[in-house]
Amino acid sequence: xxxxxxxxxxxKPDDSAIASTVQSLYQYLHSQSLEICADPVSTTFLxxxxxxxxxxxxxxxxxxxxxxxxxxxxxxxxxxSLIQKEIPLLGINLGRLGFLADIxxxxxxxxxxxxxxxxxxxxxxxxxxxxxxxxxxxxxxxCAINDVVVHAKQMVRMxxxxxxxxxxxxxxxxxxxxxxxxxxxxxAYALSGGGPILHPNTDTIVLVPICPHTLxxxxxxxxxxxxxxxxxxxxxxxTALASIDGQIDMDFMPNDTIMIEKGKQALRLIQPxxxxxxxxxxxxxxxxxxxxxNHS
Numbered sequence: 537x538x539x540x541x542x543x544x545x546x547x548k549p550d551d552s553a554i555a556s557t558v559q560s561l562y563q564y565l566h567s568q569s570l571e572i573c574a575d576p577v578s579t580t581f582l583x584x585x586x587x588x589x590x591x592x593x594x595x596x597x598x599x600x601x602x603x604x605x606x607x608x609x610x611x612x613x614x615x616x617s618l619i620q621k622e623i624p625l626l627g628i629n630l631g632r633l634g635f636l637a638d639i640x641x642x643x644x645x646x647x648x649x650x651x652x653x654x655x656x657x658x659x660x661x662x663x664x665x666x667x668x669x670x671x672x673x674x675x676x677x678x679c680a681i682n683d684v685v686v687h688a689k690q691m692v693r694m695x696x697x698x699x700x701x702x703x704x705x706x707x708x709x710x711x712x713x714x715x716x717x718x719x720x721x722x723x724a725y726a727l728s729g730g731g732p733i734l735h736p737n738t739d740t741i742v743l744v745p746i747c748p749h750t751l752x753x754x755x756x757x758x759x760x761x762x763x764x765x766x767x768x769x770x771x772x773x774x775t776a777l778a779s780i781d782g783q784i785d786m787d788f789m790p791n792d793t794i795m796i797e798k799g800k801q802a803l804r805l806i807q808p809x810x811x812x813x814x815x816x817x818x819x820x821x822x823x824x825x826x827x828x829x830n831h832s
Contacts, residue, residue, distance in 0.1 A: 539654040544590070544599030544623075545574040546614045547581070548606030554630055555581040557641040558605055561628065562587070564645050568652060573598050578605070592617045599623055601806065608636045608724075612781050615681055615803055624658060624804040626651065635723050635820060638807055647808050657807045661736055662718045662760055663799035668778060668786045676786050679799050682721030685779045686766050686788060687713030687746065694749060695774050698767040701743075701758055711748040713776075716741060716764055716796050720803070723820075725782075731755040736813060741796075764796040 543565050547558055558581040565572050566585075574582065576589040595602060596618050604611045605628045615625060627637025628644065639647045650656065664680040688695045697714055699706040717726035719734035722742055727733065731744035732755060739760040745753045758764070768776055768790050776788035788794065818824040 539652055539656075540570070540601040542571045542573075542598055542600045544595035544602040545572065545578045546592075546595065546602060546604050546610070547575065547578040548610040548630065549577045551606070551630075554605050557628060557630060557644070558582065560641070561603065561605065561644055561648075564648060570652075571598070596621045596623060601626060603628060604637065606630055606637070607634050609782075611636045612681055613783060616679065616781070616783065619663065619679055619681075619801050619803060622801055622804060624806045626806040635816060636720070636805065638811060638816065650809060651806060655809050657809055657811050659736060659805040659807060660802035661720045661805060662739065662741075663801055663803050664716070664718055664741070665797050665799040666778065666780055666786075667795045667797075668788070669793040669795055670789065670791075674795075678780050678784055679801070680716075680721075680780045680796070681718065681803055682724045682781045683715050683717040683726060684794065684796055685713060685715050685725060685746075685782070686768075686776055686794060687779070689775045689777045689787070693774065695776055696769055696772060698769060699743065700765040700767070701762050703763070703765075706743075706756070707753065709745055709748060709753055710750070711745045711753065713746040714766055715744040715746060716766070717744065718760075721781075723817075726755075729755075732757065733817070760798045762797075765793050766796070767791075767793045 558578050573590040573595050579589040603626045604614050611627050628639045629637035666680050666684045667674045667677040694710050697709045715726045719736045719738050722734040726744045729744040729746050731742050734740050740757050741760050742757050744755040770791040772790040778786045778788045778794045
């Protein structure tokens with residue numbers, strides 16, 4: 537008997553290259569006599585199959601496991617809709633640099649067979665909760681799986697930001713922006729900004745300035761139970777944006793504060809039993825590439 541009997545499928549939009557993978561996935565799941573629901577993108581590739589498109593809410597209500605076909609961006613998008621339901625996600629990687637989606641299309645039957653039989657690892661990844669505070673009231677809130685990025689709204693220019701951790705003043709920063717990232721997000725934008733890689737099992741948050749004016753402003757790692765606040769000073773001449781996982785934007789006005797705390801829910805990721813985070817780093821970041829010995 538399968539560990540998961542009800543499976544949802546969510547696919548990357550606007551990418552016809554995933555058609556054969558979605559079809560192979562559906563056919564394999566169907567051969568295992570599992571209940572399947574799929575989003576409208578997936579069903580466009582399954583026109584010859586007896587399945588109707590399901591909304592994200594229907595998938596959330598009728599799935600014990602959701603399989604995401606695409607890259608990390610597709611997983612992030614799906615996770616924002618499903619995380620409150622605490623449904624585990626499994627990624628089939630068709631993106632360019634998948635740190636979350638770990639199964640390749642040619643391994644679907646081999647790896648899914650083991651996972652459906654209960655032979656898998658479940659990771660619970662830290663998620664942040666970001667709230668925009670204006671005039672002492674929260675006017676917007678959402679979860680962040682990778683990061684919260686504050687940057688100038690109008691154009692590429694420096695902005696001034698004040699940062700507090702647990703009500704303690706950290707710095708007043710002049711920079712292109714600020715990244716507050718989870719361990720999952722530490723291999724995304726934060727890594728490009730010079731931040732450290734945080735192992736996903738660590739309960740930490742990293743604060744990474746983007747091109748700071750003062751070069752001594754460096755990334756800072758704090759405990760995930762910390763309350764991080766970023767304030768756009770009242771006299772600021774520029775408005776800003778708080779971008780959540782690169783998918784949700786909130787207008788950040790002078791005297792606003794973005795408050796970032798550990799979320800109540802975790803991101804549940806299903807990985808093959810032989811999953812090794814350091815293997816992923818070596819492969820994705822090309823750490824295993826040997827120097828060319830033919831060159832002196």
